[in-house]
Amino acid sequence: MIKIAILGMGTVGSGVVAIMNKRGENIKNKVGTELKVEKILVKDNSKKREIELPPEVLTYNVEDILDDPEIELIVELMGGEEPAYEYITKAISKGKSVVTANKLVIAKYGDEILKLARENEVQVSFEASVAGGIPIIRPLKESLVANRIEEIYGILNGTTNYILTKMTQERIEFDKALEEAQRLGYAERDPSSDTKGFDAAYKIAILSSIAFETSVDADSIYIEGIEGVTLEDIKLADELGYVIKLLAIGKKYDDGLNIRVHPAFISKNHPLAMVNGAYNAIYLYGDAVGDVMLYGKGAGQMPTGSAVVADIIQVAKDINYNRLDTHSLGAPRNQQIKEINQIDNSFYLRIQVLDKPGVMSQVTKVLGDNHVSLSAVSQKHMLTPIVPLVLITHPVKEENMRKSLYELENLESVVKINNLIRVEKKHNG
Ligand SMILES: NC(=O)c1ccc[n+]([C@@H]2O[C@H](COP(=O)([O-])OP(=O)(O)OC[C@H]3O[C@@H](n4cnc5c(N)ncnc54)[C@H](OP(=O)(O)O)[C@@H]3O)[C@@H](O)[C@H]2O)c1
Incomplete structure (x- = not known):
């Protein structure tokens, strides 16, 4: 038997317990041994719980979990940065594996948490932290x-x-x-x-x-x-x-x-x-x-629960067969992150211009001087002194596009820059 503890019994926590109750026998077969939810940490003792639990399972004191050497796996479903980060790192330091759905903690401290996990030879899984139920x-x-x-x-x-x-x-x-x-x-x-x-x-x-x-x-x-x-x-x-x-x-x-x-x-x-x-x-x-x-x-009680329970099964199976794969946690290399200004993109640009001769050529001159070429232009003919102008550009460095915008803003014939939105294409599209 493997004893686990869940930190948090809100939307996702309740889904996880519901799935584990419903699929208990099947989970046992997959893990190779029974999984027992030994403790569940919550905050508010006046709250009515969605799922009925034996009173001895609920706790309001995290030490009941962290100090119990028989609990081998912690499932963190509280959310937020603190105390989730503190509890996760303490659990790892005490040799417990961790499953979490917490994108904030993983995005901010993932490297550090995975390093700690490697040092303590435990597993950390976080499938539900991105796109809920979608396996990615x-x-x-x-x-x-x-x-x-x-x-x-x-x-x-x-x-x-x-x-x-x-x-x-x-x-x-x-x-x-x-x-x-x-x-x-x-x-x-x-x-x-x-x-x-x-x-x-x-x-x-x-x-x-x-x-x-x-x-x-x-x-x-x-x-x-x-x-x-x-x-x-x-x-x-x-x-x-x-x-x-x-x-x-x-x-x-x-x-x-x-x-x-x-x-x-x-x-x-x-x-x-x-x-x-x-x-x-x-x-x-x-x-x-x-x-x-x-x-x-990408969210919701059962879809997110599906991803969390999958992680629980995988980690519990590894614990059961004594094959915790800390190697796959991978030490990251550092790759340079390029500034958006250096990236080429096509753009949609919507501006308002005065409806008078020569305006279009002024606008295209500013763009041309900054190496911005156009793939589509749409100008609505209206009986008003100010008209909208919509442009789609070919790919151009963002820096050049930004410089054009600045120069367009200073043209007397340009009344307003309404919006600039990037146009994205498929790799081969
Ligand atoms: N909801 C989704 O669809 C979804 C999708 C993907 C990922 N996630 C992630 O899953 C995690 C949980 O989300 P959720 O929607 O289930 O949150 P939630 O409904 O707000 O539940 C949070 C649970 O954590 C407990 N808790 C919070 N702070 C605590 C503390 N300091 N000490 C003890 N217990 C504490 C709460 O206790 P009480 O019940 O006593 O208040 C509650 O049971 C988050 O990281 C979230 O980003 C959620």
Whole structure:
């Protein structure tokens, strides 16, 4: 028998216990021995629990778990940075393996935690920390390990994907779509970690560190959220054959990596364009395998529970057969992270200009002087003195695009720069 303890019994913790209860016999066969949930740590002793538990299982004191030498595996499902980080590191130092769904702790302290795990010869698994129920960590570490991964594009945040899908399909503004997401429980009361792109950034930091075998400092990631995306941009994207998605991107270049999160135009034919609502997906390109896409539920009690229980089974099996594989935790190499300014991208640019002769040539001169060439131009003919102008560029260094914007802003005929959104293409598309 292997004794485990769960830290946290909220949404995911309850799902994990439900799956373990339902699949107990099957799990026992897979692990090769019985798994016993010895203790569950919670905070609030007045809370009614979703799942009935024997009173001796619940504890409010983490030492009951950390000091019990018979507990070999800790499942951290509390969330947040502290005390989760403290409990995880203490558990490892005491020779316990850890399963966690905590993207924040893994993105920030992953290297340090894995080093500690190697030193203490225990296992740390975190499948549920990225894209909930979608298996991606283990596929990257194992099934795809023969490849040089060249790029990863993820729709890793269900809340923002839900909002953008609503805006696209129902032609509603951002605020209204956010309200709807909050009403349905897809968005939190303070949605900023999602809408400002931080949640997706933690996740792409974790994926990139595994795919590119490097140490990724979450602070080095370029992050733009979706708050600046308007219904007007969504409609224009549609007219031009695109949809707008919040993409988390990790790309390998000859001289380094670039990791970023921002809204992007993608062709309606791109596999990620079909990922709608609260669903998540990861599209990646490996030099041997080619295109791979994984799609599914990126959050929720049972999908996330599915990933956590899979990790529990795997680690427990390794404990049971005494084959803890600390080697696969891999010591990272340091690869250079390239600044976004040095990256080539196509751009969608929406500006407002005075409707008078010569304006278009002034705009194209500024762009041309900065090596920005255009692949599409759309100018609506309206009976107003100020008209919208929409441009799609060929790939150009971001630095040049930024310089053009600055110069365009200073042209008298340019009334307003409305928006600049990157246009992303598939590896071979
Ligand atoms: N929810 C999802 O769909 C989802 C998806 C992917 C990943 N995750 C990750 O899974 C983890 C858990 O998320 P969740 O949604 O299940 O959170 P949750 O519903 O808020 O549950 C958190 C649990 O942790 C307990 N807890 C919090 N702080 C504690 C402390 N200081 N001491 C003892 N217990 C404490 C809470 O105790 P009380 O019950 O007593 O308050 C509660 O049972 C997070 O890292 C999250 O990012 C969640």
